[in-house]
Amino acid sequence: MPNHLPFNEALRSTVGTPKQAKLLDSSPRSRVWRVRLADQRLVIVKQITDGGDTGADADTRFARELAGLRLAGRAAGPAVAPAVLATDPSSRVMVLEHLDDLGKTADWMPGYAESLARLHALTGPADAGALPVSSGPTATDAESFLALAGALDVPVPSTVPDELGALLERLDPAPHHALLHGDPCPGNDLRTADGVRFVDFERASLGNGLIELAYFRIGFPTCWCAMSVTAAPLTEVEDVYRTTWRGLTGKDVPGDLADACAGWLIQGDALVERAHRGTADQLARVPAEDFEWGHVSARERLVHRLGVVADMTRDHDHLHALGLLSSALADRLLARWTNLRPLPTPDARPWY
Secondary structure, eight states, X not given: OOTTOOOOHHHHHHHOOEEEEEEEOOOTTEEEEEEEEXXXXXXXXXXXXXXXXXXXXXXXXXXXXXXXXXXXXXXXXXXXXXXXXXXXXXXXXXXXXXXXXXXXOTTOHHHHHHHHHHXXXXXXXXXXXXXXXXXXXXXXXXXXXXXXXXXXXXXXXXXXXXXXXXXXXXXXXXXXXXXXXXXXXXXXXXXXXXXXXXOOOTTOEXXXXXXXXTHHHHTOTTOSSOOOOOHHHHHHHHHHHHHHHHHHXXXXXXXXXXXXXXXXXXXGGGGSOGGGTTSSOHHHHTTTOOOEETTEEHHHHHHHHHHHHHHXXXXXTTTHHHHXXXXXXXXHHHHHOTTOOOOOOOSSOTTO
16 A cells, blocks of 8 residues: 555544555646555545645645535435545545446436536525635636737627627626536546536536536537537537426526637637646637647637637627627638647547
8 A cells, every 4th residue: 555645543533444545647736546445445535735836725725625525415316426534634635435437438418417407506695605706707818819810810890899898797607606516527527326426626616507518519628628519419418407407496597608608718728728727828829839738729629619609699699799700710710720620529438
């Protein structure tokens, strides 16, 4: 057993004595072990590490994930996250329920959508302050998007700046209190016998659930495994989400999905992995270089998002001009770089 497994006496007295441990793949911001206890039970031990942050930042991430997991633990019926069995805040360690993942299946999206809606519906206005408010696009993002059009010599319709300003106001997360995972990517969802459960709540927040429902249309914007969901599968998963939400809350999902997708479009940081977010104007890089994340390039991600927003806003009351600009930008990118590929489809998930 690795001698650096952070398992103190308090944890031993709560969950038992570890006998075997295997270090699993994880981000540089955490260490994760699968641990077999003396009584043969399996648990997951996760330690939040500095990962380049200050200790205070790591403490904040630990508290944020723990708060998200505990809120997720409210779920009645099938769980939507692993249970928290014990914690050691001094070492930023949590001991979690081990989940048996059933593995890949081509028909993974409906179950994912149902669990996502169930997760989002667990919180409400009374939970304000339990987690940070979700972050979204800013005025700087809008300016960068307009600058990208200029750099590509695509004329900007005169009403687009006003549309973007109004979009930012509509995307204000303050009135919304859905429990957002923060990074609901393939790999952060496990398919169990009781349904899909989400793991890795380091970016959990409160906001509008449409921001994460938009993942299906906009190509999973915070994920290395970008993909394109269209036609009947897209209709099905969005219907599953909305029906589940309505059944749990008695209300329709608030907000406009087109707004949520447009919000992801103008965020340059959604073109790069977390370690590179906030380090540069990523949209400004696009005309000069095509940088990859996973198996998909930034320009390929951007073309997909532009096409989605263009399609969704053809008859939109508040985003029509942005849709026209998006269509023109997509055409310019495809004309200038003819080797750009469409995003892969999610018929099967080889990254499982």
